[in-house]
Amino acid sequence: MKVLIVGSGGREHAIAWKVAQSTKVDKIYCAPGNAGISEYAECVPIGAMEFEKLAAFAKEKEIDLTVIGMDDPLVGGVVDVFEREGLRVFGPRKNAAILEGSKAFSKDLMKKYGIPTAAYETFSCAEDALAYVEKAEMPVVLKADGLALGKGVLICNHLDEAKAGIKELMQDKKFGSAGDRIVIEEFMTGREVSVLSFVDGKTIRIMTSAQDHKRAGDGDTGLNTGGMGTFSPSPFYTEEVDSFCKEYIYQATVDAMAAEGREFKGIIFFGLMLTKKGPKVLEYNARFGDPETQVVLPRMKNDIVEVFEACVDGRLDEVELEFEDNAAVCVVLASAGYPVEYKKGYPISGLDAFAKEDGYFVFHAGTKFAEDEKTFLTNGGRVLGVTATGEDLKKARENAYRAAEWVSFENKYMRRDIGKAIDEA
Ligand code: AMP
Numbered sequence: 001m002k003v004l005i006v007g008s009g010g011r012e013h014a015i016a017w018k019v020a021q022s023t024k025v026d027k028i029y030c031a032p033g034n035a036g037i038s039e040y041a042e043c044v045p046i047g048a049m050e051f052e053k054l055a056a057f058a059k060e061k062e063i064d065l066t067v068i069g070m071d072d073p074l075v076g077g078v079v080d081v082f083e084r085e086g087l088r089v090f091g092p093r094k095n096a097a098i099l100e101g102s103k104a105f106s107k108d109l110m111k112k113y114g115i116p117t118a119a120y121e122t123f124s125c126a127e128d129a130l131a132y133v134e135k136a137e138m139p140v141v142l143k144a145d146g147l148a149l150g151k152g153v154l155i156c157n158h159l160d161e162a163k164a165g166i167k168e169l170m171q172d173k174k175f176g177s178a179g180d181r182i183v184i185e186e187f188m189t190g191r192e193v194s195v196l197s198f199v200d201g202k203t204i205r206i207m208t209s210a211q212d213h214k215r216a217g218d219g220d221t222g223l224n225t226g227g228m229g230t231f232s233p234s235p236f237y238t239e240e241v242d243s244f245c246k247e248y249i250y251q252a253t254v255d256a257m258a259a260e261g262r263e264f265k266g267i268i269f270f271g272l273m274l275t276k277k278g279p280k281v282l283e284y285n286a287r288f289g290d291p292e293t294q295v296v297l298p299r300m301k302n303d304i305v306e307v308f309e310a311c312v313d314g315r316l317d318e319v320e321l322e323f324e325d326n327a328a329v330c331v332v333l334a335s336a337g338y339p340v341e342y343k344k345g346y347p348i349s350g351l352d353a354f355a356k357e358d359g360y361f362v363f364h365a366g367t368k369f370a371e372d373e374k375t376f377l378t379n380g381g382r383v384l385g386v387t388a389t390g391e392d393l394k395k396a397r398e399n400a401y402r403a404a405e406w407v408s409f410e411n412k413y414m415r416r417d418i419g420k421a422i423d424e425a
């Protein structure tokens with residue numbers, strides 16, 4: 001089979017690595033990909049939002065299956081374009097990707113179908129939102145309705161912050177039209193867990209749990225980032241939590257989408273908060289998590305291409321997912337200054353060490369080749385994701401931090417406390 005992967009980050013590198021393990025696959029392309037991904041895939045310079053070009057490429061190369069990694073093309077309707085051309089593609093159509101693309105949609109869906117989530121109101125007019133927060137109990141959480149690179153969520157402890165936030169989102173349009181509508185939500189406390197799942201429209205199969213670390217600094221300080229590291233499984237995702245979610249959240253979401261005439265095929269990523277009153281949905285994503293994928297896929301035993309195909313064909317009920325009885329930790333190596341301002345273009349050394357030992361992976365998030373076509377250069381805020389497995393979380397964390405030292409580049413920055421939460425479990 002020939003497989004095309006759309007995207008260019010650490011997540012797509014992990015997907016490409018996993019697809020490359022499949023006995024069914026003999027050629028992988030990635031659009032646009034990155035330097036690291038080129039170990040497994042031929043990278044083609046087509047942007048993830050160039051739907052017609054992507055579909056034309058898939059036709060020309062007789063691609064058997066295209067896997068969309070990123071949210072923007074899914075929300076923009078890339079799957080619909082591929083299907084119109086008769087191409088096989090893994091991911092939700094536009095009318096289902098709205099589960100991630102509009103927070104107001106997902107909140108209304110949860111309310112309508114009784115899926116546990118924080119209480120909320122939706123506003124399309126800044127004056128109404130301002131009047132609402134005047135009377136609301138603090139903290140409140142403001143969320144831009146549309147996609148905002150994971151940055152459109154503001155937690156406001158005081159009325160002044162809430163007012164400033166509304167202005168930023170709705171009047172100054174910091175995230176463009178994503179802020180035309182906002183959701184104002186009750187603030188919840190508890191542990192966060194990410195749960196990824198495969199969905200074929202009717203059946204849902206849960207992968208293992210993971211936890212992300214979104215803030216830039218140790219101790220969850222500093223700005224929100226795309227994710228500074230992950231571990232899997234989460235020791236806080238107990239059997240009790242799992243059965244609650246199975247009863248009230250997972251299948252309920254898939255059934256709700258089907259009932260709305262928005263059959264969901266692809267990945268649903270459940271961002272959960274384990275509150276004192278039970279698990280609640282923080283958010284849905286319509287794609288693999290980044291960097292959750294970098295700890296989940298190295299633990300997955302299945303041939304991922306078989307699972308993708310079962311989803312596309314609507315026969316996921318025939319598939320059981322299997323995961324190793326181990327743990328994985330991913331530490332993101334970033335460029336100092338991320339997520340605000342950082343320099344790029346520095347040579348990276350030490351990457352060869354990963355091929356020498358089992359259970360160690362380096363997934364490239366932002367790298368490119370130097371002119372010699374051999375030397376890797378830093379090319380983004382998040383540069384690499386170093387993943388290691390181990391028999392348990394402590395061992396995996398030790399291994400990941402050991403491997404993080406194998407790599408050097410100028411301005412290398414990482415959090416030192418990825419997985420520290422497991423000490424409290
Ligand atoms: P989201 O993009 O909706 O997952 O929000 C990003 C982050 O903001 C989450 O991972 C949480 O840490 C935080 N967050 C979102 N909604 C809430 C809420 N209702 N209460 C507390 N924290 C929240």
Ligand code: GLY
Nearest residue numbers: 212227289290291
């Ligand atoms: N790691 C969070 C996300 O992928 O949205």
